[in-house]
Amino acid sequence: MRLVWSEHLALIYLLVEWSIRLVMVVVVPLRRPPEAARSWLLLVFFLPVPALVLYRLIGRPRFPAWRQQRFAEAATLRRRVATSLPRPERPVPGISELAERLGEFPVTGASDLSLMSDYDQSINSLAADIDAAEASVHLLTYIFADDATGRKVAAALGRAVHRGVDVRVLIDAVGSRPWLRRTRALLAAEGVPYRLALPVRWWTTVRRARADLRNHRKIAVIDGRLAYVGSQNIVDRNFRRGVVNDELVARIEGPVAVAVAAVFASDWYLETREVLPLPPMPAAAAAPAQVMPSGPDYGVPGFERLLVALIHAAETQVTLVSPYLIPDEALLAALQTAAYRGVAIDLVVSRVVDQRLVRLAQRSFYDELMSMGVRIHRYRGHLLHAKHVSVDGRIGVVGSGNADLRSFMLNAEISLLLYDPAEVAQLVAQQAQCMALSDRLDLLEWRRRPMAMSLAENLARLVGPLL
Numbered sequence: 001m002r003l004v005w006s007e008h009l010a011l012i013y014l015l016v017e018w019s020i021r022l023v024m025v026v027v028v029p030l031r032r033p034p035e036a037a038r039s040w041l042l043l044v045f046f047l048p049v050p051a052l053v054l055y056r057l058i059g060r061p062r063f064p065a066w067r068q069q070r071f072a073e074a075a076t077l078r079r080r081v082a083t084s085l086p087r088p089e090r091p092v093p094g095i096s097e098l099a100e101r102l103g104e105f106p107v108t109g110a111s112d113l114s115l116m117s118d119y120d121q122s123i124n125s126l127a128a129d130i131d132a133a134e135a136s137v138h139l140l141t142y143i144f145a146d147d148a149t150g151r152k153v154a155a156a157l158g159r160a161v162h163r164g165v166d167v168r169v170l171i172d173a174v175g176s177r178p179w180l181r182r183t184r185a186l187l188a189a190e191g192v193p194y195r196l197a198l199p200v201r202w203w204t205t206v207r208r209a210r211a212d213l214r215n216h217r218k219i220a221v222i223d224g225r226l227a228y229v230g231s232q233n234i235v236d237r238n239f240r241r242g243v244v245n246d247e248l249v250a251r252i253e254g255p256v257a258v259a260v261a262a263v264f265a266s267d268w269y270l271e272t273r274e275v276l277p278l279p280p281m282p283a284a285a286a287a288p289a290q291v292m293p294s295g296p297d298y299g300v301p302g303f304e305r306l307l308v309a310l311i312h313a314a315e316t317q318v319t320l321v322s323p324y325l326i327p328d329e330a331l332l333a334a335l336q337t338a339a340y341r342g343v344a345i346d347l348v349v350s351r352v353v354d355q356r357l358v359r360l361a362q363r364s365f366y367d368e369l370m371s372m373g374v375r376i377h378r379y380r381g382h383l384l385h386a387k388h389v390s391v392d393g394r395i396g397v398v399g400s401g402n403a404d405l406r407s408f409m410l411n412a413e414i415s416l417l418l419y420d421p422a423e424v425a426q427l428v429a430q431q432a433q434c435m436a437l438s439d440r441l442d443l444l445e446w447r448r449r450p451m452a453m454s455l456a457e458n459l460a461r462l463v464g465p466l467l
Helices: 002-027 034-046 048-058 065-084 095-103 119-132 148-162 177-190 202-208 256-272 302-313 329-340 356-363 366-372 405-410 421-436 451-466
Strands: 108-116 136-141 166-172 194-197 219-222 226-230 249-253 287-294 317-321 344-350 375-379 388-391 395-399 411-418 438-440
Touching: 002 048, 034 048, 065 256, 095 287, 095 302, 095 411, 108 119, 108 256, 108 421, 119 148, 119 219, 119 226, 119 249, 136 148, 136 256, 148 166, 148 177, 166 177, 166 256, 177 194, 194 256, 219 256, 226 256, 226 395, 249 256, 256 287, 256 411, 287 302, 287 421, 302 317, 302 329, 302 388, 302 395, 302 405, 302 411, 317 421, 329 344, 329 366, 344 421, 356 451, 366 375, 375 421, 388 421, 395 421, 405 411, 411 421, 421 438
Parallel strands: 136 166, 166 194, 317 344, 344 375
Antiparallel strands: 108 249, 108 287, 136 219, 219 226, 226 249, 287 411, 317 388, 375 438, 388 395, 395 411
16 A cells, blocks of 8 residues: 555656646746756756746746836836936947946936045045035945944944935845844944845745845945945955955946936835935036946846947957856857957956856856957956956946846846046056956966866856856
8 A cells, every 4th residue: 555655656746847847848938048048947857846946936037016016116216317417429329329228327427537446445435425425325235244344434324414414325135144233233323224125034035036136236326426336345355254355446426426326216216115306416527428227127138238239349359357257148159259350358357256156157168268269367366356348448337247147137236338538548447457467368278177177167057047
């Protein structure tokens, strides 16, 4: 009798497994890049039941209907800002239209760009600007720690609150999780109003759809007249043991700061349903610049589309700096096509990487990329956490997005597009400094690495789209 029951259970389990496989073959490829679909289907066919559970938790790269509705409500505010911005002549037809279509904000004016790669300088500059604020300080960050850096910024925010400045802080709930309890206590002690972006609560998982869709933006807006955009979190430079971070932050003034303020206001509305008043428009500025937010709320992988378009538009030179480089097929094809057209392509990655599986997955692309003619430079000593791109000395992009599927599909990111030749030249100089502190990979030498390492890299590449 027991044997019969065991046979029945085995048959039922087999039917369940094959039912999962057949259903997932239809469901998984829907609205998903081919490389991500392949990784999911590989997992489904080998481990159907665990794959179904994992897919339910992190498999759907979009927000639930209630959040989509809230995002649509916030669109009124974003459109109001977009239509009020002064619009200079389009500096790079095609790219600027694409960025506006993807992120909703047109090219507008900017002035007084400062690109800061010195970690302490950017934190000190931010604290000084907060201390000089007269009307408002709005800060959004992926990580806000309670260490020395966090305490410095929190103290400046607290002083602004006591002066009567309108202060609001938005912190990603998962990015700041290791420090969250202490950081909340720190901000509360300073009297700083704050909210958590995308809080994860197990009893609301069904409503939220998945827990790893994160707000990865790092922005600050002071009085609606100046803004910070870049890769740097509010945390000590060496917050991970054995890893020292190098960053790049853009401080920029003018009407473009109002567009950044609208991005913050939209994110604040998503978490609070509070409509923030628009800041007064700063004086017009001559240098053209553009803000492009992207993320799952937009329904299109905007940052990926922008990168691919920039590479296709390149005539002589592309330099891409990204600590995490796991390209999709569209980005790989764009790089290959540009290289075959004679465009000089430099990729600057970090030799020091804080995520081992990501490190292995991105290394699996190096042979393929160098075979195309792409030059790969590995930054020495520190984790180069900066993210920026330049094309032909005509266009520059500084922001929070990495060249990987997480930034393309899962994270809310922000990009600042620079079109002014003098401002782009500043970025090109920063990139030259990064390459001077890097070692260029040699293809033949790279191919002599141990076979076991190559195998591990290619295995990690199979799950790369899930990272």
